[in-house]
Amino acid sequence: MQKKRVTLADVARLAGLSPTAASMILTGRHDTRLSAEAHAKVHAAATSLGYRPNVAARALRTDRSRSIAFISDYVATTRFASGLIRGALAAAEEAKHVMLLLETGGEPARELQAVEAALDRQVDGLIFAAMRAREVFVPPLSGNVPVVMLNGTSARFPAAVLPDEYEGGRTAVRLLAETGITDSIVLLGHNPADEKGLFRSQSIARRLAGIRDAMAAHGLGFDAELSCWNWEPNHGYDLTKGLLRKRRPKAILCLNDRLAFGAYQALGEAGLTIPGDVSLVSFDNDELASYLRPGLTTISLPHEAMGRRAVQMLLEGQPGQEELITMPTVLRGSLIAPTQPDAVQKLSSTV
Amino acid sequence: MQKKRVTLADVARLAGLSPTAASMILTGRHDTRLSAEAHAKVHAAATSLGYRPNVAARALRTDRSRSIAFISDYVATTRFASGLIRGALAAAEEAKHVMLLLETGGEPARELQAVEAALDRQVDGLIFAAMRAREVFVPPLSGNVPVVMLNGTSARFPAAVLPDEYEGGRTAVRLLAETGITDSIVLLGHNPADEKGLFRSQSIARRLAGIRDAMAAHGLGFDAELSCWNWEPNHGYDLTKGLLRKRRPKAILCLNDRLAFGAYQALGEAGLTIPGDVSLVSFDNDELASYLRPGLTTISLPHEAMGRRAVQMLLEGQPGQEELITMPTVLRGSLIAPTQPDAVQKLSSTV
DNA sequence: ATCCCCTGCTAAAACCATTTAGCAATTGCC
DNA sequence: GGCAATTGCTAAATGGTTTTAGCAGGGGAT
Missing domain, CATH: 3.40.50.2300 (Response regulator)
Structure with missing residues (x-):
């Protein structure tokens, strides 16, 4: 534990050179004309003293x-x-x-x-x-x-990193379509009639757009669309419970995993099995999704990838573009086996 | 958007004083002999220019x-x-x-x-x-x-901030004791015989010590103790499922909420109701605990309070003590109504 | 009138790295 | 041999703040 921090001047002194030379060598400038010998001496001195540049001083200057x-x-x-x-x-x-x-x-x-x-x-x-x-x-x-x-x-x-919700929405529907289920599909979390004028974030809007476009593309329609303001488990539970009094869905497309969790609880209490009686797909890949029985198939929010990408954009020059990160599919057990099994293989992924 | 940052020298110039004076006034030193008028002028100059000290320069100096x-x-x-x-x-x-x-x-x-x-x-x-x-x-x-x-x-x-696991363990047992249940209590997550030599963190050791001391103090014993290495939902599920083949517990003390979650699933499948047939208490107050039906009564890890306290200790001088943060009880619906209702009132808390 | 103290302030050094401008010695060219 | 260019390096300025040491002038005591 040395009394004082070692400074660039100390390194220069030990190397028998000027601070200027030491600075240039240690910051790795290649436009300099310092000798190979000088480089060696400075590096040796720096490591032998355990030199660490003072960031405050450097920040002040640069x-x-x-x-x-x-x-x-x-x-x-x-x-x-x-x-x-x-x-x-x-x-x-x-x-x-x-x-x-x-x-x-x-x-x-x-x-x-x-x-x-x-x-x-x-x-x-x-x-x-x-x-x-x-x-x-x-x-x-x-x-x-x-x-x-x-x-x-x-x-x-303008520089922004966002999840590719539109594609995510389409993928969720495709997974559903590939099970071969064509009717009695329920959307859990949104009903345009009920939500006129309600603000939903841009992400969610895109997610919904992807869902609706894909449903149309596959020639499918929702049997019911249930909405609630907050997508929490208890709302998923209540809506599903209400739904089951009137209908018996074959598939539920949940707008997030917490709603899906609530749906699991209601289905379980009603004695229905997943995916035998009812298939579910959802969004986010919440931690929850892997705990459920059977595991919940979900389109995951790629948060870690987004965070990484944002920093990379920031650091690699002047950022200006919006960038969409794909939402990976996480296949678990909540969908019945597809009619064309190989179709799903292609987009499979791990937990 | 000004070209350059405003410096202390700018402030001093505008105030008609020296940088020394400006520095002393702005850093709020009271041992100085500068006039009230000088104070006023410097502050006025600083705010009018929107002065912000350069942290790098200050760090370099101080x-x-x-x-x-x-x-x-x-x-x-x-x-x-x-x-x-x-x-x-x-x-x-x-x-x-x-x-x-x-x-x-x-x-x-x-x-x-x-x-x-x-x-x-x-x-x-x-x-x-x-x-x-x-x-x-x-x-x-x-x-x-x-x-x-x-x-x-x-x-x-030596300075450390830790949850008061020992007291937490005791509290969990007290809650259980107050329900009036005296037999068929199961401990989920630990069995000393199976875990000889296994490393459990100090926190967990203290939690267990609190539990065992309190059990003894209330004259209670465990009907079974089930252990597993990782406290994840699937282990809770498997252990509980196995348990139910042989016994029918009245209460399960779970060593964390994830185990409890697995227990919920196994109990649900076996057609047992919570808390009617089986009461549960647990630890951590995981996000999960509030989603379950009924809500899981749990002794929470006071993470936010711990984080706060750590920073306060750090900043208020030379820290040297270990400090224990109490683990608040979160009462939800997983315990049957106590025999002496008022006893529980005292330690009640909110979600 | 002399000495001392007090008040209110400032000059200049220090913190440590980067960078500009430039110096001395050597090499290259004709 | 004379001149320019190159090589290998350094002195000194710079960035913005804090802090030490001390100055000028006024007042009080003696």
């Missing part, structure tokens, strides 16, 4: 800090957050950057504070993450830091 | 950066992480600090890198968080940054 800020409305209220954060963190680590985590609760005042705190620390880029995809308020930024939106959009910043 | 590092083995593999992070983040924000998040996967090489990355950035403190409580390897630290262990321990760093 205005970059090898750090990025991940500014999120909620960090852990939803399990989605974790995946985004994890992916971002991994990509940051690979790029030898460090990640500041900031939470705003979606409150403009805290958003502003978060941005300022980040900017004060000379971050090299900002990620604005939204836990439920939406148009995000981004406070005005002084300077010109690159910004990437994650799971949300902003008019001012 | 060796503190108003930032802390949260170094965790896993950030989101487990839902526990989120709570710890959230709590820590909230406390950091209150203290006007910023939080670096680093993940090590428990690999020494990455731990070392994480520590170095943090120290390079002059963090004011380090939190080492473990997702499953354990003795944590902490790489040697140069300098003397304060360190707090979170949900884990380290011989070298």
Whole structure:
């Protein structure tokens, strides 16, 4: 445990060269004309002293800090957050950057504070993450830091990473179609008539569009469409319970796994088996989905991949494009065996 | 959007004073002899220019950066992480600090890198968080940054924040005892005979100690003790299924909510009702617990409170003590109504 | 009138790395 | 041999803040 940190000057002194030379060599500039011998001496000195550059000093001089800020409305209220954060963190680590985590609760005042705190620390880029995809308020930024939106959009910043919900919606329907079921299909979570004027996030809108387009394309229709504001297990339970009093569905397309969980409970109480009596497909690949019996087949939200991609975009120059990440299919036991088994093989994936 | 950042010198110039004066006034030192008029002028100048101190410059000079590092083995593999992070983040924000998040996967090489990355950035403190409580390897630290262990321990760093598992274990048993059930109680998740020599984390050891002490204190004994290595839903399911072939328990004490979830599934399939036929108590207050029907009564892991406390300890001077955070009881519907209803009122809590 | 203290402020150093401008010595060219 | 270009390196400025040391001027005590 040494008294003081070792500085570049110490390294230079030990190498018998100037700090200038040491700096150039250690930062790996190749436009320099320093001798191979000088390189060797400096590197030797640096490792022998255990030199670590002082990031504050470097940031002061260069205005970059090898750090990025991940500014999120909620960090852990939803399990989605974790995946985004994890992916971002991994990509940051690979790029030898460090990640500041900031939470705003979606409150403009805290958003502003978060941005300022980040900017004060000379971050090299900002990620604005939204836990439920939406148009995000981004406070005005002084300077010109690159910004990437994650799971949300902003008019001012076109660079965004989003799940490919439209394709995901289509895939869910295709899985259903491939079981050979053609009637008594129920949509759990949305009914356009009931939800006139209700705001659903852009992601969900796309998910629904994919579903409806694919249903039409396969010549299928819903026997019933049940809506509720929050997609929580108890709503899935109540809606399914109500449904079962009148009808006996063959398949339920659930708009998320939590609704599906509720449906499982109601079906179980009614003595119906999955997938024998009723098949289910769902969305998100919530942790829940793997716990259920049988496992729930679901179109997963690729949070980790999204987080990774956002950081990569941020760090590889001026980002400007919206990018869609495909939602992988996770096949488990909640769908009856397809009529054409090989059709499903193609899109199979692991847990 | 101004071309350059406003510096302290700009503020001083506008106020007609020296940077020294401006610095002293803005950092709020009271040992100074600057006039009230000077204070007013500097503050006015600072706000009118929108001055924000350059953290890098300040860190360079003072060796503190108003930032802390949260170094965790896993950030989101487990839902526990989120709570710890959230709590820590909230406390950091209150203290006007910023939080670096680093993940090590428990690999020494990455731990070392994480520590170095943090120290390079002059963090004011380090939190080492473990997702499953354990003795944590902490790489040697140069300098003397304060360190707090979170949900884990380290011989070298006595300051630690842990859940009060012993009391939690006792509480779970007390809840059970208060239902009036005196026999046919099963422990799900641990059997000392089967687990000789198996490593269980210190937390779990304390939880078990609390349970066993309280059982003895209430004059109760377990009818069966079932063990499994991983406490996942499918194990809970399998063990309970096996159990039901031989016995018919009145109560199951589950060592975590995931085991309890599996037990719910097995009990449901066997046509037994909760809590009518079988009562359950569990630990952790996993998200799951609130989804189950009936809701699962559980002794919760106070992750958010732990995260908060860790940051507070870190920031309020030299931390040295181990601190236990009580595990709140969450009463839901999985226990039959107690014989002495008022006894439970006292420890009731909300979801 | 001298000395001392107090008030209110400032000059300049320090923190540590990067970068611009440029110096001294050698080589290349005719 | 004379001149330019190249090679291999360094001095010094720079970034923005904090902090140490100290200055100028006024007042009080003696």
